[in-house]
Each structure stands twice: as C-alpha cells, then as structure tokens.
Amino acid sequence: MLRLAEAGAETTHLDSPDASVTVDNPLCGDRVTIDLRCDADGRVTELAHAVRGCVLCRAATAVLADHAVGSGADEIDAIRARLRARLRDATPLPDDAEWQDLAVFEPVAGHRSRHECVLLPFEATLRALSEVRGSGGTAAP
Amino acid sequence: MGPDMATNTASEGPASAVGYDPHPVRAQFPLLVAPENDQALHYLDNAATAQVPQAVLDAVTEHETRHRSNVLRSVHRLAEAATDAYEGARATVAEYLNAASADEVVFTSGCTAAVNLVARAFGETLAPGDEIVVSELEHHSNLVPWQMLRARSGIVLRVLPVTAEGGLDLAALPDLLGPRCRLVALTHASNVTGACTDVRAVVAAARRVGARVLLDGAQHVPHGPLDVQALDVDFYCFSGHKVYGPNGIGVLWGRADALAALPPFLGGGEMIRRVTLDETTYADPPRRFEAGTPPIAQAVGLGAALRWFAAQDRAGAATHLARLTRRLLEGLDTLDAGRGRIRIIGAPSLAPRLPIVAFAIDGAHPHDVAQILDGHGVAVRGGHHCAQPLMDRFDVAGTTRASLAPYNTDADVDACLDGLADALGKLL
Numbered sequence: 421m422l423r424l425a426e427a428g429a430e431t432t433h434l435d436s437p438d439a440s441v442t443v444d445n446p447l448c449g450d451r452v453t454i455d456l457r458c459d460a461d462g463r464v465t466e467l468a469h470a471v472r473g474c475v476l477c478r479a480a481t482a483v484l485a486d487h488a489v490g491s492g493a494d495e496i497d498a499i500r501a502r503l504r505a506r507l508r509d510a511t512p513l514p515d516d517a518e519w520q521d522l523a524v525f526e527p528v529a530g531h532r533s534r535h536e537c538v539l540l541p542f543e544a545t546l547r548a549l550s551e552v553r554g555s556g557g558t559a560a561p
Numbered sequence: 562m563g564p565d566m567a568t569n570t571a572s573e574g575p576a577s578a579v580g581y582d583p584h585p586v587r588a589q590f591p592l593l594v595a596p597e598n599d600q601a602l603h604y605l606d607n608a609a610t611a612q613v614p615q616a617v618l619d620a621v622t623e624h625e626t627r628h629r630s631n632v633l634r635s636v637h638r639l640a641e642a643a644t645d646a647y648e649g650a651r652a653t654v655a656e657y658l659n660a661a662s663a664d665e666v667v668f669t670s671g672c673t674a675a676v677n678l679v680a681r682a683f684g685e686t687l688a689p690g691d692e693i694v695v696s697e698l699e700h701h702s703n704l705v706p707w708q709m710l711r712a713r714s715g716i717v718l719r720v721l722p723v724t725a726e727g728g729l730d731l732a733a734l735p736d737l738l739g740p741r742c743r744l745v746a747l748t749h750a751s752n753v754t755g756a757c758t759d760v761r762a763v764v765a766a767a768r769r770v771g772a773r774v775l776l777d778g779a780q781h782v783p784h785g786p787l788d789v790q791a792l793d794v795d796f797y798c799f800s801g802h803k804v805y806g807p808n809g810i811g812v813l814w815g816r817a818d819a820l821a822a823l824p825p826f827l828g829g830g831e832m833i834r835r836v837t838l839d840e841t842t843y844a845d846p847p848r849r850f851e852a853g854t855p856p857i858a859q860a861v862g863l864g865a866a867l868r869w870f871a872a873q874d875r876a877g878a879a880t881h882l883a884r885l886t887r888r889l890l891e892g893l894d895t896l897d898a899g900r901g902r903i904r905i906i907g908a909p910s911l912a913p914r915l916p917i918v919a920f921a922i923d924g925a926h927p928h929d930v931a932q933i934l935d936g937h938g939v940a941v942r943g944g945h946h947c948a949q950p951l952m953d954r955f956d957v958a959g960t961t962r963a964s965l966a967p968y969n970t971d972a973d974v975d976a977c978l979d980g981l982a983d984a985l986g987k988l989l
Contacts, residue, residue, distance in 0.1 A: 422987075448928050449945035449958045472958050474926035475988070534928065 421479050421524055428478030428485070428541075432468035439551035443544040445536050450477045454544040458552050463492045469541065476528060476537040483521040484541045493549040500542040507535045581877030587968040589614040596938075603939040603973040608752050608780060608917050608946075608964030610802045613866070617806060620865030624858050632857055633831055633848075647857050650864030651847070657867040658797065658814055659788040665820065667813040667847040668860050672779040673702040675798035675813035676746075678850060679775055680706035682823040683796075687743055689715030694737050694745040694772075696721035696729055697954050700752050701947040703777040703798075707746060721747070723954050727754025727907030734766050742772040749781035749797075753948050753962065754907025755917035757781070764793050773819060779803055783966070784882075784915055786875065795819040801859060806866035810859035813850070820846035827852035878967035882916040885965050885974050889918050892978040896985065906951075906960050916965035919946070925988040927961040933987060934961075937980035939973075 434440075437455035444451050450473035457466040467488050471481050488496060503522055505511035507529050513522055525538050587593050590612045596602035604612060624646055630639035632647045648663070655663040669675045693707050695718055711718055719737040722730045729747065738745075745767045750757045760776065767774045775796035778787070782799040789797050796819060801810035815823075825832050825843050830853040834842040843849050890909060897903040906919045922930060927943030934941055942962045945952045952959060963977055 447944065449949060449952060450926075450928075451958070474928040476928075477926075531932070534932070537928065 421475060424479035424482045424521070424524065425475040426478075428469070428471055428480070428482035431470040433470070434466055434468045437466075437468070438555070439548040441544050441548040441551060443540060443547060445473070445477075445540050447533065447536060448474070450474060450537060450540060452477065452481060452541045452544045454541065454548045456545070456548045456552060458549070461492065462549065462553060463490055464488045464496075464545075464549070467545070471541070473540065474534075474537050476525070476534055477540050479524065480538045481541040483519070483524075484545060486521065487518055488545060493546060493553070496542060496545055496549065500539060500546065503542070504535070504539060507538065508532075581874055581881045583878075583881060583968055583970050586873065586878075587970065589616065590968055591615055591618070593968060601938045601976070603937075603969075603976040605963040605965060605969065605973060605977055606940045606942050607783070607966040607969075608803070608915075608962065609942050610808075611783060611805050611966055612968070613807070613862075614805055614869055616869045617862050617865045621807060621858050621862040624861045629858070631854055643857055646861045646864075647855065650860040653864035653867050654812055654814075657785065657787065657871060658812075659786075659790055660814055661790060662817060664845070664847055665814055665817055667815065667820070667850045668855050669798075669811040669813055669850075670809055670856060671802075671811035672777065672798045672800040673706075673811070675811050676703050676775070676777060677706045678813055678826050679746075679796050679798075679815075679823075680710045681826045682850070683744065683773075684710040684714055684716070685824050686822065687714055687716050690717060690741055692717045692719055692739060692742045694719045694721055694734070694742060694747075694767075696747050697723040697950050698727070698729055698748055698751050698754070698756070699746075699948070699950070700748065700777060700779065701949070702779075703746055703748060703775075704950065716743075717741070723951065726756070726912070727751065727951075727955075728756035729758055729763075731759060731762050731766075734763065738766055738770045738772065740770060742767070742770050744773050744775060746775040747777070749776040749778040750784075750915050751907070751948075751951075752780045752917065753919045753946050753951055753960065755780075755914040755919075755964075756907055757913045757915065760792050760794065780915055780917070783870075784879070785870070789814055789816075801863040801866065804863075804866055805870055807859045807862035810856045810863045812863075815846070817846070820850070823850075825849050825852070829853055831855075873967065875967075881967065882965050882969075883911055885969055885971070886914075886916045886918060887911055888971065888974045889963060889965075889977070892974065893918070893920060893981070896978060896981055902985070902989065904957075906955050906957065917962065918964075919960040919962040921955075921957040921960045922985070922989075925984060927959040929988055930961045930981070930984045933984040934977065934980040937976055937983065939977045939980045941977065 434455035438457050440455045442453040453470040455468040471478050628642040630643040632644040651666045652663045654666045724730045773795040778799040783804040797814040802808045831848045832852040902923045904921045931943030944959045
C-alpha cells in the first residue's frame with residue numbers, strides 16, 4: 421500500500437487536457453485532480469493526476485493511473501462498481517488480470533468511513549470522462 | 562470548570578495534589594469500563610462526541626420504560642409525567658446556563674439546528690445589504706447557514722480573521738462593524754485550536770453598532786459553568802452529545818426579548834396559538850420554535866447529563882485537563898525532536914484554551930495517522946473538523962485532533978503519544 425501511495429503522490433499534469441476535474445471528499449477534505457486526454461471513442465489515451473490525500477487515496481490513484489489508459493467510461497465505471505461492492509459487501513473482485521492491484525484495498529472493507537478515500541480518484545476520472553463526452557468530442561491527435 | 566487554563570497552571574501539579582482523580586469519573590462510563598472487544602480504549606475524540614455516564618443512560622431508560630408519552634397534549638398520567646420530565650429538563654438547562662427564565666430555552670435537534678433556526682428566523686427580519694459578522698474560526702455549522710441566508714436574502718457576510726495562534730483577531734473587529742451590522746455570530750471556543758473567545762470584547766464592540774451576538778457554544782459548554790446573563794449575548798447554541806448527553810438534542814438559548822422578536826421557523830404542532838383555515842397565530846417562545854413532537858427522551862437525558870456534570874469537581878477537572886494538555890503538548894514536542902514535522906494548529910501553550918490539541922504532521926495524512934492510532938486503541942479525529950476555511954488559513958488539508966474530557970488519564974495521553982511514534986515510523 422505504501423509503495424503504491426508513493427507512486428500516487430507524484431504530481432503530474434497534461435498540457436491542454438481534454439478535461440481536468442478536481443473532486444473533494446467532503447468527509448476528510450482529500451482532493452484529487454485528474455487531467456485526461458481521450459481518443460475519438462472516448463477512451464483514455466493519457467492521464468495525469470495530483471492528489472492531496474491519504475495513503476489510500478494516493479494508492480488508488482496509482483492503480484488507476486496504471487490501468488486507465490485504453491479504458492472508456494463504461495469500463496472504469498464497472499471497475500469502480502466492483503471495487504465498491506468489494507468494500508461494502510465483500511463481493512469478490514472479478515478474476516481480471518488487468519486490475520488485480522485492487523486487491524490491495526480489501527482490508528479497507530472493514531473501515532466504512534474510508535471507502536470514499538479509495539473511490540475518489542475513480543469518481544474524478546469518471547467526471548472527467550463525462551466532461552469530455554459533454555464537450556461533444558475529443559482532442560485526440 | 563473553566564476553560565481559561567492559563568489561570569489554573571500556577572497551582573497545577575499531579576492530579577492527586579489537587580484532589581482530582583479521573584478514575585472514579587471514568588468508572589461511571591460503561592463504554593470506557595468495558596469497551597468493545599475488551600481492547601483498552603483511550604477515547605480522545607471528546608470534541609466530536611463525549612461518552613455517556615450511567616446516570617444519563619438510567620434517566621433515559623427510566624423515562625422510556627415508565628413515562629414514555631407525548632408532551633403537552635394529553636391529560637393522562639403518562640403524558641403529565643412526560644411533560645414534567647421534559648419541562649424539568651428545560652429548567653435544568655436554564656439553571657446550567659444561569660438563564661433568567663426557562664422560557665428562554667428552546668430545544669432543538671442539535672447545535673447545528675439551533676444556529677439554523679436563528680439563521681432562518683432572525684434572517685426573516687433582515688433586509689438586503691444588512692451585515693452579519695462571522696469568522697475564519699467557525700465550524701461549518703456557524704458559517705454555512707449564514708452563507709445560505711446570504712444567497713436567500715442578499716445580506717452581506719463580513720469575516721473576522723484568525724491570528725497565527727488560532728484565535729480570533731479581535732483587533733480587526735471594529736473595522737468590520739458598520740451601521741448595517743445586525744449580528745455577530747462567533748464561536749465561543751474553537752473545535753480545532755481550542756482557543757476561547759474574549760466574549761466581553763465581542764459584545765462591547767457589537768453593542769456599539771446595535772448588533773446582536775450569537776455564540777456557538779458547542780465546544781465550550783462541556784467545560785462550563787456558563788452564565789449567559791454575564792456573557793450578555795443574545796443567542797447561545799450547543800449540543801447535548803458533547804456534554805455527556807444523548808444525540809439528537811440541542812439547545813438554542815435566546816434572551817427573552819431576542820426570541821420574542823423572531824418569527825417562527827418550522828410550522829405545526831405545539832408552535833401555534835390558534836389556527837383557522839385562513840390564518841395562524843403563534844405561541845410565545847420557547848414553544849413558538851418547537852414545532853412537532855420534540856425529542857423528549859433526549860431532553861430528559863440532557864437534563865440528567867447537566868445535573869451529573871454540575872455535581873462533578875469541575876475545578877479539579879479543569880486543573881487535571883490543563884495538566885493533561887500540557888503533557889500532550891510536551892509529548893508532541895519531544896516526538897518532533899526539533900525536526901519541525903509536527904505543527905500545532907493553534908497555540909502551542911496553555912493560553913486560554915480548551916483541552917483540544919490539533920496538529921498536522923508533515924508528510925502524513927491525518928486519516929492515516931488516526932487509523933494507526935486506532936490500532937493502538939486510541940480514538941482521535943482526523944480530517945478538516947468541519948472547519949475547512951480554517952484549514953485553508955493554515956494551509957493544511959486536515960489535522961489530527963486529540964480532545965480531552967475529565968475521564969481521561971495520563972495513560973490515555975501516553976497511549977496517544979506511543980501511537981504517534983509508531984505512525985511517524987510507518988508513514989514518514
């Protein structure tokens with residue numbers, strides 16, 4: 421977890437992103453900024469992040485940054501839903517090789533007040549993807 | 562027990578030297594005596610919610626098992642007993658606050674509801690361009706309702722800054738008080754820095770422009786006694802759950818003339834005098850502001866809590882808490898070892914303050930710190946403490962906060978410091 425958090429703590433930015441969204445966790449004040457560029461199909465081609473948050477939030481951001489490129493909103497939303505179900509209901513994570521890093525968050529299940537720390541970067545990314553869709557297209561090279 | 566710890570430090574010493582022993586007090590709190598999973602519990606989150614003594618639990622159980630009924634409406638024996646208990650609780654609150662009359666005590670669902678009640682009702686009396694003074698030090702509960710009023714009514718909010726030591730910058734107050742100022746709404750004591758407000762100075766300044774004064778007393782009331790007449794404010798708000806009472810009960814105290822000048826907030830239930838299909842006339846305070854069935858058992862519990870607290874050695878507890886606060890502050894200083902990693906948000910001394918110590922650790926998120934402390938059986942609060950403007954003022958995302966109560970012991974503070982040493986090792 422700490423190793424992942426270290427990676428998530430690194431701040432990156434995109435010049436002229438298709439969308440840049442900042443989301444706050446109202447419970448603790450954590451803040452995640454996600455910059456995105458997408459292709460014509462709305463799939464992530466580049467993702468940058470800045471996190472002011474706890475170990476969980478930074479680690480989740482690192483996992484997301486590792487796997488989001490190539491995914492669209494539906495896929496990321498599905499991953500978020502699986503992660504949320506794992507945290508809330510102990511629903512096993514799917515046997516999905518690409519997102520196995522998410523298993524590191526399983527011990528968080530017993531700490532309900534910290535679930536949002538893990539989910540925050542996913543919410544920021546989905547909002548950014550929504551913003552890209554809302555703008556009517558992408559700036560894909 | 563008073564909050565002005567500086568006045569107590571001259572005679573401070575070991576708890577036994579002042580005759581105060583926290584252990585018999587602690588023994589009255591079932592959750593502290595027999596915590597979940599039998600793991601030792603070092604409860605240092607009292608500024609969020611204090612624990613409840615057996616006397617309060619007994620009073621609530623007694624009411625719910627022997628006198629449960631609605632109040633003020635029926636004439637059967639249960640209803641009479643419930644009404645007596647409810648109004649008795651109101652009298653107890655009035656006595657605790659040294660209010661001129663129990664009719665000045667309005668029961669609400671909490672401190673936040675009390676502030677919102679004033680924002681709604683007093684707000685009805687304001688005109689666009691009227692001004693309200695708030696501060697950077699406020700809990701969101703004494704800030705957001707006024708922002709909402711601003712959005713509804715076009716009033717102007719003026720903001721008193723905070724000093725580097727985490728107290729109100731009262732030197733700036735006169736410049737904020739113009740002829741349109743109608744209300745000064747400030748905290749009596751900060752839930753983050755623990756700083757206590759110089760109420761006398763605030764009231765004097767407010768009166769010069771004819772403004773009313775509201776105090777958010779959520780943090781101060783558990784460190785009473787209080788004397789609202791001596792404070793000479795107009796409105797005073799607090800919660801029951803921070804003063805050893807149940808959740809779901811709070812108080813708005815208002816001076817009789819101040820309450821009488823307010824229109825009702827919520828409609829229905831006991832707040833009426835006469836209702837026709839065409840119009841309604843309203844009851845006098847306090848019932849004017851208690852629409853619907855009130856939180857009866859919770860009020861009974863609050864009354865029991867205040868009676869319990871008033872019977873404690875509050876002066877001895879104040880000295881004890883000052884000593885524990887110093888132990889905590891000195892322990893943090895030792896942990897930091899001059900490296901500048903631990904930053905106290907507020908005064909690093911026993912200047913007039915409550916036994917609340919909030920600190921930021923450079924490179925460690927307060928939630929992570931609090932999680933590690935939980936593993937040591939230490940309950941603290943990590944986060945922004947519903948005071949995000951104050952976090953912005955000190956340029957931190959959040960802090961770790963330890964807040965003490967008379968049942969806390971040296972062992973509680975030492976467990977916290979041991980846990981922090983572990984957290985520093987793991988996170989930095």
